[in-house]
Amino acid sequence: MSVKIICDHVVKKYGEAVIIPDLSLEIHEGEFFTLLGPSGCGKTTLLRMIAGFNSIEGGEIRFNDTVINSLSPAKRNIGMVFQNYAIFPHMNVKKNVAFGLTNRHVPPEEIEKRVAKMLATVRIEALQDRMPERLSGGQQQRVALARAIVIEPNVLLMDEPLSNLDAKLRVEMRNAIKEIQKSVNITTVYVTHDQEEAMAVSDRIAIMKEGIIQQTGAPREIYKRPANVFVATFIGHSTVMSGVLRKTELDLGGWTVNLDNLSPGTGVSVENESETALPGETAVKVSIRPEEFYLSDDVEGLHGEIGGSVFLGFYSQNFVKLDNGSDAEFVVDHKSMEREFKPGDRVTLKADIEKINVFDETGTRNLLTAA
Numbered sequence: 534m535s536v537k538i539i540c541d542h543v544v545k546k547y548g549e550a551v552i553i554p555d556l557s558l559e560i561h562e563g564e565f566f567t568l569l570g571p572s573g574c575g576k577t578t579l580l581r582m583i584a585g586f587n588s589i590e591g592g593e594i595r596f597n598d599t600v601i602n603s604l605s606p607a608k609r610n611i612g613m614v615f616q617n618y619a620i621f622p623h624m625n626v627k628k629n630v631a632f633g634l635t636n637r638h639v640p641p642e643e644i645e646k647r648v649a650k651m652l653a654t655v656r657i658e659a660l661q662d663r664m665p666e667r668l669s670g671g672q673q674q675r676v677a678l679a680r681a682i683v684i685e686p687n688v689l690l691m692d693e694p695l696s697n698l699d700a701k702l703r704v705e706m707r708n709a710i711k712e713i714q715k716s717v718n719i720t721t722v723y724v725t726h727d728q729e730e731a732m733a734v735s736d737r738i739a740i741m742k743e744g745i746i747q748q749t750g751a752p753r754e755i756y757k758r759p760a761n762v763f764v765a766t767f768i769g770h771s772t773v774m775s776g777v778l779r780k781t782e783l784d785l786g787g788w789t790v791n792l793d794n795l796s797p798g799t800g801v802s803v804e805n806e807s808e809t810a811l812p813g814e815t816a817v818k819v820s821i822r823p824e825e826f827y828l829s830d831d832v833e834g835l836h837g838e839i840g841g842s843v844f845l846g847f848y849s850q851n852f853v854k855l856d857n858g859s860d861a862e863f864v865v866d867h868k869s870m871e872r873e874f875k876p877g878d879r880v881t882l883k884a885d886i887e888k889i890n891v892f893d894e895t896g897t898r899n900l901l902t903a904a
């Protein structure tokens with residue numbers, strides 16, 4: 534049985550230090566939910582609270598309607614996978630996977646059946662008699678995953694399970710993890726500080742900073758409409774610049790964000806604002822994704838000088854020092870253009886204004902709402 538996890542005004546303190554001041558969150562049944570944030574923001578702390586290895590200093594954690602705050606870890610029916618595979622070195626693959634069932638005194642015939650099925654699910658049937666020392670990192674992580682899932686937990690918790698693997702294997706394993714999670718349909722909380730990995734595996738992501746959730750949403754939502762400048766720069770890359778939001782009595786349709794304090798004539802009209810500003814001028818922050826910039830031959834636009842380029846196969850990343858002092862990044866898709874940029878080249882950039890994001894001056898709130 535899969536469950537819904539509710540964190541209701543959860544507080545975590547270590548002595549005087551408040552790590553999580555007040556966190557509320559609902560993780561749906563069967564969902565692949567990821568906690569993403571910089572090192573030290575409290576991801577592992579929260580995961581361990583859900584698992585029962587950390588005390589809770591305030592609020593409630595519930596599995597469906599049951600408060601689990603003081604329930605021992607063993608009674609929470611949780612499967613866990615950690616960064617360091619933590620499989621038993623003295624047991625072969627099959628015994629490792631069977632461990633939780635043997636421990637629960639499940640009848641041997643049933644153990645045999647469930648382990649065989651699980652080995653097939655994570656595709657390591659052929660390795661069942663091997664000892665862990667003769668397995669690759671990815672294979673060991675499959676064993677750890679099989680061992681966690683075979684007990685049919687209500688909740689699967691994973692803390693940076695792929696961070697010990699090399700880049701290629703990480704991509705392969707994250708696809709495998711996602712596929713396996715969908716096939717067993719267990720409510721899953723996944724911790725990572727790798728934003729690409731989070732986007733690849735998750736149904737929804739919560740972005741954390743200093744114990745506070747900044748935004749929760751599907752990967753696309755968060756990428757397209759980050760709630761604040763922190764999220765805009767943490768998920769994917771963004772060029773952040775100052776601008777002026779201008780509205781006159783005549784602007785019925787919406788606002789104009791004027792970047793002409795930066796480069797003459799680059800005003801963008803913004804119609805999907807979340808609120809109606811009073812006529813006048815307001816200072817704002819604007820964030821623009823690398824793929825939202827395009828090169829232009831016009832006189833108008835954001836002018837600058839190439840600082841460097843990174844060739845990444847089917848596209849290149851290009852870094853520009855804009856004349857207004859901002860650092861910008863744009864991508865060139867080599868399918869559409871095979872141009873090579875050299876440091877010192879002059880370029881003019883324009884932005885796809887439908888897609889850019891506009892925040893208040895402090896960068897704490899996105900002023901746009903529509904998708």
Ligand SMILES: Nc1ncnc2c1ncn2[C@@H]1O[C@H](COP(=O)(O)OP(=O)(O)OP(=O)(O)O)[C@@H](O)[C@H]1O
Pocket residue numbers: 547552570571572573574575576577578579726
């Ligand atoms: N047992 C502890 N006693 C005191 N402080 C702790 C303890 N465990 C963690 N902390 C502090 O709590 C904060 C959050 O730590 P946590 O391990 O949850 O971060 P994290 O988001 O998982 O980071 P990382 O990505 O590096 O794993 C950190 O400031 C850490 O120093």
Ligand SMILES: [Mg+2]
Pocket residue numbers: 576577578
């Ligand atoms: Mg951690």
